[in-house]
Amino acid sequence: MTFPVIILLFAKGLTVGGIYALISLGFNMIQRTTGILNFAQGEFVMVGGLGAAWLWHGLGLPLAAAMPGGALLAGLAGWLSYQAALRPAAGASVTIRIIITIGLAIVLRAVAALAWGTEPLHLPPLAEGGVTLPGGVVLDWQSVAVLAAVAAGMPALAWFFRCTAAGRAMQACAGNPDAARLCGISPDRVAAQAFAISAFLAGGAGVLLTPMLSMSFDGGTMLGLKGFAAAVLGGVGHPAAGVAGGLALGILEQHACWWSSVYKDTLALAAVLALLLIRPKGLLVR
C-alpha cells in the first residue's frame, strides 16, 4: 500500500463516513428523545436526495434553492411521519413503535416511487475540480462539502442543545420525560421536533450524496443501516461519538474495499462486530 493510496483511502473514507455521521446524528436524536430505533432513517436520506433532484429537474429551481429544499422536504416528511404513524401509538410499547417505523419505511419508499418513479435521479456536483492533497490525490469539492457539513453541523447541534429552548427541552426529555412533563414540556411535541430535525439532517446527507452516487427510491435503506451502525459503534446517546463512529466506519469500509471488493461489506461489518466485542459501550464511551 503506497502513500497516495493510504491518503486516498482515508480521504474517501472520511467522505463516506461524513455521510454516515450525518445520518447517525439524526438517529441519535430520535433514539434519545423517544427510545425508538428508527428503521425509516435511511428513507429520509432518500427523500432528501430525490426531493432535491426533483426540485432541480422537475421544477427547474436553481441548485442553490433545490439543495436546501430537498433537506427541508425530508424534514417535513419526518414531522408528518411522526404525527401520522407514531403519535397515535404513544401508549404502545417501544418494541411496537420500532416495528411501526418498519411500516413507515415501506410507506415512504412506495410514496417516493409513486411520486418520482423508480429510475435513479442525479444532481450535478457543486463545482468541478477539487483540492489536491499530499501525494497528488485530488479530493473533489463535493467531498469537501460533506466534510464541511459535518464540521458545521456538530457545533450547530451543540449550540441548539445548549442555547435554545427547544434544544434544552429535548435534552430534558432525553434525561427524564416525566420530570420534563412536570416542567411544562410536552414530550410529544419534542418527539415531533426530533423527527423533523433528524429527518432534515438525514435529508441533507442525501442531498450531498446524490451528486456522487445518484439516488433511487430504494437506495436509502442500506445508508440508514450504516448510520445506525455508526451511531451504535460510537456509543448511543453520544452524538459526537456517533460522528467518530461514522468516520471510522467509512474508513474501515474503504480499506475493506481495497483489500477485497467482493467481500467489502463482510470485512467492514466483521470489523464492526469485532469493535463491538472489544468496546461494547462504543468507541469513545467509557
Add this chain to the structure above:
Amino acid sequence: MMPPRAPSPWTIYRGPLAVLVLALLAPWLPVGRFSYLIPLLQLAGLYTLLAASLTLLLGLAGQISLGHAGFFAVGAYVAGVAATVWGWPSGVAALAAVLAAGLLALLCGGMILRLRGHLLALATLCLGIILHEFILKSELTGGAAGLYDLPEWRLPGLLGASPAGSFYLVWGPAVLALAWLAHLAASPAGRVLRAVRDDEVAAAALGVEVFRVKLKAFVASAMMAGVAGVLYAFVQSPSYLGPEEFGLNTSVLLLLMAVLGGLDCFWGGLAGALAVLALREGLTLAAGWCGFSGAVRLEQLVYGMILILLLIRAPKGLAPLLARLAGRGGSPGTEVPSGLDNNGVSNHRPPPA
C-alpha cells in the same frame, strides 16, 4: 402477584391441538379455483415456524435478533450443499444443517449475547448481512445463481400424490414448535426466561444464570430457523435454492410477523405470518384487478399503511386481540403480564442517582 398455579395439560395444549386440527384440515378445504391457496398456506407454515423462533427469542427471552434470516439460510444451504455438492443422503444433510445452525448460534451467541439492546441488534444485523453476503458470493453455494435439483421430500403413499404430501411436512414441525412454545411458556423454564427478559439483574440475584439461559434460547431459536431452512430447501422449493430469500428483508419481515402477531402468545407467530401473507396476497389480487401501471407501488403503500394501522390498533399483537374477540382471554398459562418495554430494545434509562 399471585403465585403461579400449575395449569392442567388441557389448558396448555388445547390451543396447539386446535392448530393441529386446522392444519390437518387445511389442504383439503380450498377446492376448484381456490386450490392455488394451498402452496400459499404451506408457505405460511414455513413463516409460522420462523416467526415462532423469534417469539421464543424476543417474546420469552427478550433478546432481539435482526439477523435471523442468516440461521434460516444456514439451514437451507448446509442441507442443499451437503445433498447436491457432497452427495450426502438428504436425511443426514438435514440433520447436519440443523446442527450447523445450532452450532453457529452457540459460537456467535457466546460472543454477542453479552451485548444488550441496540448493541445486540447491531451485532445480529451484522451477522445476518455477513451470512447473506457469504452465500451470495461464495462458489460453494452457487452464488447468485443458486443451487438446482435438490432432493424433494414428499410423504409416502396416497398422501404423497396429493397437495397434502408436502403441506403436512411443513406444518408438522410448525405445529410442534407452537406446542413446544405453549409448553415452555407454562413451565418453570419459561418463567426463568421471562424473569431474564423483564430484569436481568433481578434474575441474576435470584440465582438464574442469565447468560446461559439467553444462550440456550438463542441456540434453540436458531435451530428452529435451521429446521425452517431445511424445509425450505427440501420441501418448499426443491427445484431451486437461491440467495434472494435470505437477506435483511426477510429478517425484518420475520420480526414484523412476530411482533404483529403478539409476543406474549404462543400462536403469535402463526397469527402474524397468516396476517402478513394474507394481506400481501389480497393486495396483489386487488392490484391485478385495478391493473394500471402504478398498481404495484400503490399496493406497497397500502400494505405499509395497513401494517402501521394494525400495530397502532393492536399494540399487544393480533393473537391476544383475536382471542379476546373470540370471547376468551387467550390461552391460560401462556398469557403473561406484558414486559415488552423491558425486552432490551427499549432505551435503558440510568437509575436515579
